Amino acid sequence: MKKYILSLDLGSAYAGATIINQQGKVVASNQKDFEKLYPHPGWLEFDPNELWYSLLQAAKEVLKTAGVKGDEIDAIGIANQRETTLVWNKKTGEPVYNAIAWQDKRTANICDDLYNQGFGQLVHERTGLILDAYFSASKITWILDEVEGVRRLAEEGHLAFGTLDSWIVWKLTGGKVHVTDITNASRTSLFNIHTQEWDKELCKLFAVPPSLLPAVKACDEIGATTEAALLGAAIPIAAIAGDQHASMFGHACFENGSIKNTYGSGCFLMMNIGEEPIVSGQNLITTIAWKLKNKTIYALEASVFGGSSTFRWLRDGLGIIDQTAEVEELAMTEKDNGGVYFVPAFSGLGSPYWDPHARGLIIGLSRGTTSGHIARASLEGVALGICDAVEAMEKESGKKVVELKVDGTISEYPFFLQLQTNLLQRPVIKPNVTQQSTMGAAFMAGLATGFWNDIASIQSFFHIKQAYQPQVAESDIREIKSFWKKAVARSQKWDW
Numbered sequence: 001m002k003k004y005i006l007s008l009d010l011g012s013a014y015a016g017a018t019i020i021n022q023q024g025k026v027v028a029s030n031q032k033d034f035e036k037l038y039p040h041p042g043w044l045e046f047d048p049n050e051l052w053y054s055l056l057q058a059a060k061e062v063l064k065t066a067g068v069k070g071d072e073i074d075a076i077g078i079a080n081q082r083e084t085t086l087v088w089n090k091k092t093g094e095p096v097y098n099a100i101a102w103q104d105k106r107t108a109n110i111c112d113d114l115y116n117q118g119f120g121q122l123v124h125e126r127t128g129l130i131l132d133a134y135f136s137a138s139k140i141t142w143i144l145d146e147v148e149g150v151r152r153l154a155e156e157g158h159l160a161f162g163t164l165d166s167w168i169v170w171k172l173t174g175g176k177v178h179v180t181d182i183t184n185a186s187r188t189s190l191f192n193i194h195t196q197e198w199d200k201e202l203c204k205l206f207a208v209p210p211s212l213l214p215a216v217k218a219c220d221e222i223g224a225t226t227e228a229a230l231l232g233a234a235i236p237i238a239a240i241a242g243d244q245h246a247s248m249f250g251h252a253c254f255e256n257g258s259i260k261n262t263y264g265s266g267c268f269l270m271m272n273i274g275e276e277p278i279v280s281g282q283n284l285i286t287t288i289a290w291k292l293k294n295k296t297i298y299a300l301e302a303s304v305f306g307g308s309s310t311f312r313w314l315r316d317g318l319g320i321i322d323q324t325a326e327v328e329e330l331a332m333t334e335k336d337n338g339g340v341y342f343v344p345a346f347s348g349l350g351s352p353y354w355d356p357h358a359r360g361l362i363i364g365l366s367r368g369t370t371s372g373h374i375a376r377a378s379l380e381g382v383a384l385g386i387c388d389a390v391e392a393m394e395k396e397s398g399k400k401v402v403e404l405k406v407d408g409t410i411s412e413y414p415f416f417l418q419l420q421t422n423l424l425q426r427p428v429i430k431p432n433v434t435q436q437s438t439m440g441a442a443f444m445a446g447l448a449t450g451f452w453n454d455i456a457s458i459q460s461f462f463h464i465k466q467a468y469q470p471q472v473a474e475s476d477i478r479e480i481k482s483f484w485k486k487a488v489a490r491s492q493k494w495d496w
Contacts, residue, residue, distance in 0.1 A: 002074035005451060006063075006235070007442035008055055009079045009435065010164050011243055012101070012265040013308070013409070015054035016435070017062040019073075020442045022451065024461030026433065028066035030058045037098065042105040042347075045098035048086050051164065052171045059231060070232030076172075077239040077445030079246035079437040080164040082187045085139035087150065087212070088167070090160050093175050097147050099164065100139045103265070103305065103347040107138035108356045119205060125279060126192045126199055128286030130354050134303065136163060137189035137206040144207065154209050161212040163187070165240045169224055172237060177224040180214040181240035182296075186288040191216070193277060193288055196296070218291040219245075220448035239444035244268040245290055246440030247407060248299065251431065252462040254455060257399040261386060262437065263410035266350070267304040269389050271397060272297060282392040283354040292444065300396060302351035302389030306344025306360075308409045310378050313346065313360075320371040328415040331376035337480075338373035339364040341487035342381040349492065352392035359494040363487050382410070383420040384484045390424060403427040403467075407436040414466075421468040423477055428468040 004027065009016040018029040032054040037045040063070065083102035088095045100106070111131050114120070120131045129135055140161055144151040153159050162170065163184045169177055185191040185198075190208060192199040196216070203210050217223065217240075224237040241249065244262055248270045251260040259271040270289065277286045277298040289299035311324040321327055341364050343349075348356040362374065390401050404426055410416055411434050421428045433439055443461070446452040 002451070003072050004068055004074065005442040005446050006059065006073045006076045007079070007438045007445070008059060008076060008168065009243065009438045009441065010051060010055050010081060010168060011437070012081045015051060015058050016438060017055070017058040018435075018438045018442070019062055019066050019068055020439070027068070028062050029438070030062040030065065032058045040106070044101035044104045046084070046101060048088070048095040048099045048167060051099065052168065055168060056230065063231065070235060073231070073233065073235050074451045075236045075238035075445040075449045076226065077441030077443070078165055078168060078237065079241055079243045079441035080168065080184070082163060082184055082242040082244065083134060083136050084164050085136045085143070085161070086164065086167050087140065087143050087154070087159050087161050088170075089153070090158055090178075093170070096150050096153070096159065097143050100143070102134060104139065105133050105347060105356055107133040107142050110138040110141055111356070114205065123189055123202065126194070126202060127189050128186070128193050128277060128279065129189050130283065130285065131189070132354065133356055134350070135187055135189040137202070137208060140208050140212070141206050154212055157211040159212055160214070161208070162214055166214045169222070169237060169240070172226045172230065173224050174227045178214045179217055179222060179224065181217055181219050181222065182288050182291045183219060183242040183245040184240065185216045187242060193286065193298070218294065219444050220292050236449065238448040239441060241290055241441055241444060243437040244270055244301065245299075246444065247437040248272070248289055248440065249443060250433075250436030250438070250440030251405045251407065252459045253405065254459065257397065259393065259401055260405040260407070260436070263307050263382070263406065263408035265307050265309040267307045267382065267386055269302040269304070269386065269393065270299045271393050273300055273397060274298065278396065280396050282396045283352040284392055284396055285351070290444070292447065300393055302393060304385040304389050305347045305350045306382055306385055309346060310344040310382055314375065314378060320375065325413065327375050327378060328413050330372050331379050332415060333372035334370060334376055337377045337380055338369055339366065340369055340373045340377040341483055342374065342377035343487050343491040344378065344381050344385070345491050349488070351389050353488065353492065355492045357495050358492045361487060361491040363490060364483070379416050379419055380423070380480065383416065383423050384481065386420060387423050387481070390426070401426055403429050405429045405431065407431060407434050417468050418471065421470050422472045423480070425470050425474050429464055430466045430468070432463045432465040
């Protein structure tokens, strides 16, 4: 009897595997870290083979820990960090270069040149995206042009491009299937979200041979099966979704206007806008939330690049904490920020400012400034970025955000969540599971195979662990927000 779903989640910080039973409960989970490579300032890469082996090891270990055999797994669902770009040789299966991470800014000049030539509107209208180094297309261009001999191989049809979902499916199937899902495709700047096809004109614009591109499927029609030797059985790969899309599904954001935020390395807010896309005028992204049972749902997204990576910098760069979770304890040594404001624009600014040339900034320092003030300002900087994004979403959609569902690493920080609630002046809802991308990928896979019957089953699995309510008046935070806006303005266009 098939008793479980295996969810594989290849995020920005770790490779994870989770087993979920038919009652929608986590049976066991396992996470493996992998190395982050910083060859130059503003660059971030991963070793593709290390990503694969980390995920495979996590999957093997979680099966062993849970005492579950491969033939008891009904299906696999995959969630992955989006936009991260990889090109490999179809014959050898070997990458031609490291995976270039979504945070990597090396291709900002490529995007600036295209924007200055007047192509920004074309990209925005067809893809819903901003013309920016964040997305995959310019990263493909860089690999083809900068790695010796690669463009020739691509034009001869010997290479494959994929976001990390494509790479994992390729490896799970022993190199037999080159596929992506519609959510990941919609993050490349090469996919037309209206026609739901690779766009020939955009491929030409970015000089990407169409032969590189994977087949695009709905989230629930992947049609691939793992090699039996990997996990002890040939298991259907039933669903794929980008991690933020999977998180939105896990949060049961099925109603038009419902919204979630995931606090990962960056922060990603998504609002369900139904079956018709809205081309944003607020520097938001229009994206495909999911396509299931041949029905496409769209979302507005705000990508805020400063998240848990901010606290990792306090740990690894500044050295004022030993563990990222200690940022709360340090922040609580001070009753306020002491006039210090921290704009965590390590990878530029995302929504609603969208400035790849912005840089991180700490301002308002005095001789009385302590590490506690800096820690508190870092928490506020992340939270205020979310406030800006929610404000932009309300303007764009015409819908007032009633509550914000949250998950991800920082949702485990109670002091931060109360701070977020106070600054946002909206209830913040924390579910009983803090990794909703894992759950969403599992739910999509289970719906695809009939392991679960319908959306109502998924809704019943969402349980609130804690609801935070604002504890300060809006008038008490006006000054903080005013100085925050000034700090953001000073961080912008830094290297221009």
